[in-house]
Amino acid sequence: MAEFRLHCFRESGNAFKVAMMLDLSGADWEPVFLPFATGVTRTAQWRDEISDMGEAPVLEHRGQRLSQSGVILDYLAEVTDRFGAKDAAQRREIWRWILFDNHKFTSYFSMLRFQYGIQKTGETPVTEFLRGRVRAAWGVAEARLSRQAFIAGDAPTIADLSMAGYHYYREETGIDRATEFPAIERWAARIAALPGWRPPEMAMAQSGLS
């Protein structure tokens, strides 16, 4: 059995945040397939045995089960000594962006992508609202990434891996990233060029939605 086991499915950008970290750190890890569309994460058994929050990803390591991608990334930075903070001030800066990511940068985009790109709802008041919120949050990151190569400095950290989780999927969302957010586009390419990086469909092969 691999040292790290990640409960995940291919479409989960939140899980891909952790998969990227494991790949880029050269960790010995394996995906544990989560058939998300069956509703398994809503069952009492899964919540008892895997995670009470009923969300992917969940990381198993040394008898522990960790959830919340930000906490998992922080844990992995500690045990692998990769992509962590160089001092206390940078640690706070990393957490500032991970919290922003979880509240706005990833969450609005993941909902927009799910509704517009995967469920194919067409345009609705909800998708219009979400796209506006995405553009506002991405604008904040665009300004930062126009000035520096990575979110918390000149080298990649777990803040980048958190924020990049949804940037390698191709569903239509009504946002043209390359044109509207060129600094984010270049940043996503810089992360994908790091040694060991694999796309979601290679890192987490099985689809949880089909």
Ligand SMILES: N[C@@H](CCC(=O)N[C@@H](CS)C(=O)NCC(=O)O)C(=O)O
């Ligand atoms: N803040 C959480 C979000 C996790 C999350 O929302 N995961 C989705 C899959 S990508 C999920 O399991 N959703 C189930 C639900 O909302 O009921 C994290 O970063 O781990």
